[in-house]
Amino acid sequence: MTRTRVKFCGLTRAEDVAAACDLGVDAIGLVMTRRSKRFVDLDQAAALRALLPPFVAAVVLLLDDEPEWVREVISRVAPDLLQFHGEESAQECAAHGRRYLKAVPMGSVADVGAYAATHPQAAGFLLDSHAAGGQGGSGEAFDWHRVPRDFGRPLLLAGGLNAGNVAAAVRTARPFAVDVSSGIEAAPGIKSASRMREFMQSLAAAGAEQDH
Numbered sequence: 565m566t567r568t569r570v571k572f573c574g575l576t577r578a579e580d581v582a583a584a585c586d587l588g589v590d591a592i593g594l595v596m597t598r599r600s601k602r603f604v605d606l607d608q609a610a611a612l613r614a615l616l617p618p619f620v621a622a623v624v625l626l627l628d629d630e631p632e633w634v635r636e637v638i639s640r641v642a643p644d645l646l647q648f649h650g651e652e653s654a655q656e657c658a659a660h661g662r663r664y665l666k667a668v669p670m671g672s673v674a675d676v677g678a679y680a681a682t683h684p685q686a687a688g689f690l691l692d693s694h695a696a697g698g699q700g701g702s703g704e705a706f707d708w709h710r711v712p713r714d715f716g717r718p719l720l721l722a723g724g725l726n727a728g729n730v731a732a733a734v735r736t737a738r739p740f741a742v743d744v745s746s747g748i749e750a751a752p753g754i755k756s757a758s759r760m761r762e763f764m765q766s767l768a769a770a771g772a773e774q775d776h
């Protein structure tokens with residue numbers, strides 16, 4: 565059984581990046597849309613990105629941002645992946661020549677397959693609970709039974725995950741990866757060392773169950 569990958573999102577502090585890497589995350593998310601309470605600027609993001617060891621990916625989140633800003637982010641932060649969280653078209657996402665994830669607003673999308681077909685170049689899809697026009701990172705979950713099985717393209721499950729529900733979420737949806745922000749926080753943008761650790765322990769327990 566392939567293990568479920570994990571991304572911790574909305575990190576703003578060096579100590580949280582170090583703790584996340586020690587816990588074995590596959591990726592961290594840096595929120596670089598100014599509308600977010602977890603926003604990190606170019607200098608902060610470049611400094612956090614420089615702390616990552618090999619094989620831990622830096623993902624930069626954007627939300628209907630100006631192309632000039634996206635180009636500046638790419639040039640200064642060198643993210644491994646972009647994550648577009650708004651209503652960006654496939655053409656707008658692909659224009660930067662970078663691998664990208666597209667967020668699917670499960671609050672308004674009924675058919676994930678039809679949505680994914682509009683982004684043929686996306687490296688994967690992050691299913692979050694917001695509706696189109698809204699933001700992610702709300703800490704709210706959606707019905708995991710709505711996640712398609714054997715989808716054929718990587719699906720990242722997000723929205724309201726925490727140590728108490730991630731095992732059930734993985735059992736139900738069998739995603740390629742899980743993505744969490746609010747559920748590992750002490751306050752917006754400030755991660756909690758104990759919540760991060762408990763989240764990884766619950767995820768590991770879910771993996772052990774699947775192996776039996």
Ligand SMILES: O=C(O)c1ccccc1NCC(=O)[C@H](O)[C@H](O)COP(=O)(O)O
Nearest residue numbers: 573600700701703723724743744745746
């Ligand atoms: O986190 C934000 O503030 C944010 C702002 C604008 C667009 C997206 C944003 N976050 C997205 C995410 O952090 C993830 O999708 C996340 O895993 C889901 O958030 P949560 O429900 O808080 O775990």
